[in-house]
Amino acid sequence: GQQLNQSPQSMFIQEGEDVSMNCTSSSIFNTWLWYKQEPGEGPVLLIALYKAGELTSNGRLTAQFGITRKDSFLNISASIPSDVGIYFCAGRKVTSGSRLTFGEGTQLTVNP
């Protein structure tokens, strides 16, 4: 069953605001991935994290691999309307091979 708790489930924000979402688990992961999916498209990889404590940026996006290896967060600064979409976290465990465990997603709406 689902082992990743992603929150919040949805967010309604004004353009220009900062956004924060996170994923937590009772299991240890050795990789965290963040994807964004827009309607009619497949998930697009935003950021990949491989080490505990790692902090990585991609433009206005910043993600961190939690020190305990059981969580990760994604921040979006100065949101714009094209940030709208569903953001999924995904983790890989050492024992899972190539399997990813996905969070349930965060639906982001940005009001101009």
Add this chain to the structure above:
Amino acid sequence: DTEVTQTPKHLVMGMTNKKSLKCEQHMGHRAMYWYKQKAKKPPELMFVYSYEKLSINESVPSRFSPECPNSSLLNLHLHALQPEDSALYLCASSPPGFNQPQHFGDGTRLSIL
């Protein structure tokens, strides 16, 4: 633009039809995946091919039959599907090596009548 190409983008079929979904990548990736995704839900893994060999089958019903003819192509053959099989079917691939991230295509939207 995604570098994993899926065709067709949309498919409507009856429960007695046989059809195939196609996925292609030319990035030299040696692992390829099929996922099923329902609306506003995360993708669910169906099959994994590694170096053209089936390595994971997540207990998928036999009406779904995967095939990997070569390192660039992945097919999903469909037969006698049920209405609950209507979903977005996503293909993904990842580079050789441990712990590589998966890159997704835009999917085939499948509707079963």
